[in-house]
Amino acid sequence: MKENGRLVTDALDGRGIVVLDDDDLFLNEAKELFEGRVPTDRTMSDVERRVEDSEIDLVILGPSHAHEEALTQAGELIAADPELGVVLVTETVTAPLLKAALRNGLTDVIEAPLTVEKVEEAIGQIDRLQRRRAAGTMPPEPYATEPELGTVITVMSAKGGSGKTVFATNVAMVLGKMYSPEEIVMVDADLQFGDVCLVMQMEPKFTMVNAAQELHGLDEPMLDSLLTKHSSGMRVMAAPLEPAFADEISTAAITEVVEKLRAMFRYVVIDTASMLDELLLTLLERADKVLFIVDMDLPSVKNAKLALETLRLLKFPASKIQIVLNRSNSRARLDEKEIERSLKMKIMATVPSDGIVPASVNEGRPVVESAPKSKVAKGFESVAKLVISGKPPKKSDTSSDKPAKRRWL
Ligand SMILES: Nc1ncnc2c1ncn2[C@@H]1O[C@H](COP(=O)(O)OP(=O)(O)OP(=O)(O)O)[C@@H](O)[C@H]1O
Ligand SMILES: [Mg+2]
Numbered sequence: 001m002k003e004n005g006r007l008v009t010d011a012l013d014g015r016g017i018v019v020l021d022d023d024d025l026f027l028n029e030a031k032e033l034f035e036g037r038v039p040t041d042r043t044m045s046d047v048e049r050r051v052e053d054s055e056i057d058l059v060i061l062g063p064s065h066a067h068e069e070a071l072t073q074a075g076e077l078i079a080a081d082p083e084l085g086v087v088l089v090t091e092t093v094t095a096p097l098l099k100a101a102l103r104n105g106l107t108d109v110i111e112a113p114l115t116v117e118k119v120e121e122a123i124g125q126i127d128r129l130q131r132r133r134a135a136g137t138m139p140p141e142p143y144a145t146e147p148e149l150g151t152v153i154t155v156m157s158a159k160g161g162s163g164k165t166v167f168a169t170n171v172a173m174v175l176g177k178m179y180s181p182e183e184i185v186m187v188d189a190d191l192q193f194g195d196v197c198l199v200m201q202m203e204p205k206f207t208m209v210n211a212a213q214e215l216h217g218l219d220e221p222m223l224d225s226l227l228t229k230h231s232s233g234m235r236v237m238a239a240p241l242e243p244a245f246a247d248e249i250s251t252a253a254i255t256e257v258v259e260k261l262r263a264m265f266r267y268v269v270i271d272t273a274s275m276l277d278e279l280l281l282t283l284l285e286r287a288d289k290v291l292f293i294v295d296m297d298l299p300s301v302k303n304a305k306l307a308l309e310t311l312r313l314l315k316f317p318a319s320k321i322q323i324v325l326n327r328s329n330s331r332a333r334l335d336e337k338e339i340e341r342s343l344k345m346k347i348m349a350t351v352p353s354d355g356i357v358p359a360s361v362n363e364g365r366p367v368v369e370s371a372p373k374s375k376v377a378k379g380f381e382s383v384a385k386l387v388i389s390g391k392p393p394k395k396s397d398t399s400s401d402k403p404a405k406r407r408w409l
Contacts, residue, residue, distance in 0.1 A: 016055050017119075020047050021062025026089075026112075030060065033114060044073045051081055058085045058126060060119070063112060066090040068100055075104030085126035089114050095210050102221045109225070111205075121229075150183075152258060152268045153387055154287035158303035160274040162295040163326040165190070166357055167383065168271035169199055170366045171291070172234060174384035175267050177368070181233035183266035189254060189283055190273040191246035194239025197228060201364025204228040204238035209245045211237065212253035223260055232369075237261065251279045258286055267387075276307055281314070289387055290321045294339065296330040296353075305342050318345065324383055327353035349386050351379030 019030040019040045027040045041047045047059055061074060065088060074086050085107045090097060093109050101109045107125050110118045155168040168186060176184045188194035188208070197204050206226040214222060227235040237257060240246055261268045270287070272280050284290055294304045304323075312318070323343060325336065328350035340346055354376045360367045368377045 017058045017060060018047055018050055018056050019060045019062065020044065021064050023062055023064050026062040026064075026114075030062075030114060033116065033119075044070070044077070048077060048080075051077065051084060056084065058087070058107075058119075058123065060114070060122075061086065061088045061106075063090050066097060071100050071104045071106065074106060078105040085122065087122045093205055095206065095214065098206075098225050099214065099217075099222065102219075102225065150262045150265045150268055151288045151387075152262055152270065152286055153289045153291060154270045154272060154283045155291045155293065156272050156280060156284065157274050157293040157295070157300070158276070158307035159295060159300045162274070162293045162300055163351070163357075164274070164293055165195055165199055165271050166361065166367075167291060167293055167324070167326070167351070167380070168269050169196060170368045170377070170380035171384045171387060172267070172269040173232065173366045173368045174381050175269070175387070176232055176234045178384065178388070179266055181230070182235075185227065185235040185237065185261050185265040185268050187237045187254075187258060187261065187268060187270045188239035189270050189279065191239055191249055191279070192243040192273065194271065194273075196236055196271050197238050199361045199364060200230055200236065200366065202228050202230055202236060202238075204236070204241070207238040207240050207245075208249050208254065208257065209240045211257050212249045215253050215256060218256070218260065220260070220264055223257070224264070235265070251282050254279065255282055255286060258283070276310060284311070284316060284320075287320060291383065291387065292321050292323050293326050294323055294343070294347075296325060296327045296334060298334070301334065301339055301342055308343055308345065321345065322348045322386055324348060324386070325350045327351070328379075329353055349379065349383045351376055351383065 017034070017038045019027060019038055020042070021027055021040070022042045030038065030040060039050065041050060050056055051059070059074070059077070061070065065071070065074070071088070074088075078084055078086055082105075086105070087107050088101050088109045089112050090109060091112050093111050098109050108122055110122065153171070155164045155171070157164050172184050172186050173181075186196055188196040191208070205228065211218060211223065211226050214226070226237070228238050229235055240249070258268060258270065270283055272283060292304065292308075294300055308321075311321070323345050325339070325347045328336075329352040336347055352375050354374065356367055356371050356374055357376055360370045363370060367374060368380050371377055
């Protein structure tokens, strides 16, 4: 606790925090967390005075402020000092509460109990807000163009169980390592049976259902709050928790969410269901790159061929599609050249089959994290490089399984 308490003040860089609540229990907990180094106030006017008189950057509102009137007062405080970060701590975070908090300009709503990690996360958000604000106040360039938009990668396959989720999660993690996890967001667009959060050991509080419900007025801070944060810092827009909720989400809602996320993150990685329906076609249209996973078995290759023919008929640009072969060393080994001839496309990267993949899924840690030196992880790295450059990585970069092929033949 002592160590954690020190971390809090270090991370703050000398900036001040004040805790506001009229409940002794909460105030005592906060004092303990901050080793008594943080002042506490009981009323909003006390905080107002303190903010005016001293250097306060973060106000932590206790659970007794989880109502409209207190949030409006907090909004007035923020209006008077727009650089101020204000977070609300509450027993249960609900969508209406979150909406009211964000409408009033609060930085975030966090679930009780207050911990060092949560305070640090809030501080991180204030820094981000400040950076955004600073960017917003920069004078516009004479011929300012649209803000730079992130790259959307849609991961698809024409047959279920081909490895879409495993690819999407691992490639997103590699992109997070190459850039920063904070710059990567995943969208679980397998609306009925999405399992991105499951395989990443995350428990979403909000899902795409909330985003679809709040679509009107879904601004950046609100959307940010509906994302689930992975321990690495990467964000996920989770799929509905029950298949029945999928009906509540229109294709237009998902498209809007994706477009908004594109403005907030460097990469948007979308996991999909294996159904060539209106939703998938729309997500393909929106994509800058399509990772088309083909599993090393005949039905998978047959379905991939049919799906690619349909996409050609729809005049979908083939240049966006990158074919990647999963379980490339599988026993039911098909000839790669033959697969390419059948699909009329080149295989751009391969990932071998390995028992560490299902093990990593069960463990809730992507392979690139749990076994970064494995051939499978190297395969995902080569897929991520492919996504970035559009070119297959140099031979030395790939987890080439060519020698294995020669042995088989
Ligand atoms: N390269 C691999 N080696 C070993 N097992 C793999 C590999 N790729 C995927 N798997 C396993 O195959 C199963 C299906 O993978 P995954 O869930 O990623 O497929 P999917 O295409 O997302 O399936 P769905 O269509 O049901 O969403 C998982 O149990 C996973 O562990
Ligand atoms: Mg899946």
